[in-house]
Amino acid sequence: MDLIFHALADTTRRDILTRVMSTEQSVSALARRYDMSFAAVQKHVAVLERASLVTKQRQGREQIVQGDPGTLRRARRLLDDYEDLWRMRVSAIDDLLAEETPGTAGRDPNTTTH
Amino acid sequence: MDLIFHALADTTRRDILTRVMSTEQSVSALARRYDMSFAAVQKHVAVLERASLVTKQRQGREQIVQGDPGTLRRARRLLDDYEDLWRMRVSAIDDLLAEETPGTAGRDPNTTTH
DNA sequence: CTAACGTACAACCAAATGGTTGTAGATACG
DNA sequence: CGTATCTACAACCATTTGGTTGTACGTTAG
Missing domain, CATH: 1.10.10.10 (Winged helix-like DNA-binding domain superfamily/Winged helix DNA-binding domain)
Known part of the structure; x- marks a missing residue:
């Protein structure tokens, strides 16, 4: 890498x-x-x-x-993994918020579903 | 970059x-x-x-x-662009083959449609 | 207030980087 | 054949990198 x-x-x-x-x-x-x-x-x-x-x-x-497109894909996947980490982190906060104040979804503008 | x-x-x-x-x-x-x-x-x-x-x-x-997920996305996009170049190149060859020997699609094993 | 903690930054060092020129070996061309 | 082309590789050089230690300063804890 x-x-x-x-x-x-x-x-x-x-x-x-x-x-x-x-x-x-x-x-x-x-x-x-x-x-x-x-x-x-x-x-x-x-x-x-x-x-x-x-x-x-x-x-x-x-x-x-x-x-060699294969190597390129491996690199891209790693970057994808980092983005996944971010999304999981944010959704964890979302879940917490949803639990505390249900109804106030509070979507993060940085989070893009693909 | x-x-x-x-x-x-x-x-x-x-x-x-x-x-x-x-x-x-x-x-x-x-x-x-x-x-x-x-x-x-x-x-x-x-x-x-x-x-x-x-x-x-x-x-x-x-x-x-x-x-910062935004920067990560920018990097990922660049890698995507490289893969796109590869796909266009291969598809150009595919088109050429398809024209010469219609029916023999000859898919490239390296090419993955996302 | 004083001591401990978290940070910033400078000075230093060995190793790696990105470039150069020069030399030499295969391969193609006339 | 001789010559031009393409490549490989070594030697060299200035700069950057990744690490160190040491010093200084604001902030928190006792």
Whole structure:
């Protein structure tokens, strides 16, 4: 998890991810889009790869990069879990209020049912 | 966004977030749970606060920390967007296949309709 | 009032990050 | 064949990170 979120905590890497999620591309094709050295982009891809957000696949002399939706889902699920915690906490307070003053539902504006 | 994901890229911080999402707590109450100095935990909370994942609220001499579900939602949405990119890409390939060999739907096992 | 508690913040340190340049090995092209 | 392209990787550098300790200050408890 540390690896996943760390990989996502960089604008360039998120941009690379955006690109390869919709179209798989070679590392050099990606590098051409950014104002930094090939080696720098190569490192960014390596970080994404270590996090399993991306996979590489050799094709001749090129290395084709493609996104991995499975890892993305795992990350999203974690965020969902945090939101669930919040909802449970609020509903616990709601229950308490409902018990004390029945009829006064007191909905929390931050709580969104999906 | 960098701040948000960077804040999430640390086990201790995610653990703090888990705690305050379900129950708001003072910084020192949090600090007692971890095998590190108060100052270290204080810094972790500061990182979460800079990322707006958490808000602090003074109460006498204590500083009460509570989770912010809104920021969490923003992060989750971004991950959703990446998954959407993937689905659009796959469906584009599907359309192409459907056009070439109608009847052979060829569903991608990675694609999950929500 | 005094002592203990909760917090803020500075100074310091080792390790990791994000970038660079340079070198070298495969693979494709003319 | 020779040359250009794509990749890998090492060495280096400035900055940030995650931790420490120490000091100072407002607030609560005895």
